Amino acid sequence: MHELAITESILRIAKSEAEKHNASRVLSIKLKVGELSGVVPTLIQEYFNIASNETLVEGAKLIIDRIPITIKCLNCGYEGGMDKMKRKCPECNSYDIKILTGREFYVESLEVE
Numbered sequence: 001m002h003e004l005a006i007t008e009s010i011l012r013i014a015k016s017e018a019e020k021h022n023a024s025r026v027l028s029i030k031l032k033v034g035e036l037s038g039v040v041p042t043l044i045q046e047y048f049n050i051a052s053n054e055t056l057v058e059g060a061k062l063i064i065d066r067i068p069i070t071i072k073c074l075n076c077g078y079e080g081g082m083d084k085m086k087r088k089c090p091e092c093n094s095y096d097i098k099i100l101t102g103r104e105f106y107v108e109s110l111e112v113e
């Protein structure tokens with residue numbers, strides 16, 4: 001159910017931004033979602049449709065931009081993508097890796113009118 005809490009925070013951000021700009025409604029919300037963030041975009045969309053009902057965010061388009069996983073291997077120096085399920089370096093199979101991207105989750109921008 002952590003998508004519900006996430007959706008509520010997206011709505012809160014969107015509403016306060018819209019108020020700040022004296023906007024009458026929010027047209028779209030752009031989200032960045034990392035592959036490792038554990039966030040399920042379809043659930044966000046579903047909760048969003050319900051939770052935004054009768055607010056100035058109602059009908060806003062959710063644009064979800066997925067951020068792929070990239071790692072740096074501390075063993076061989078490999079830098080690049082990684083299979084989500086494996087969690088190890090694809091070059092040398094070391095588990096001694098650092099995650100560079102893929103954990104992100106944030107509201108990147110909003111379009112209001």
Ligand SMILES: [Zn+2]
Pocket residue numbers: 073074075076077078089090091092093094
């Ligand atoms: Zn490696």
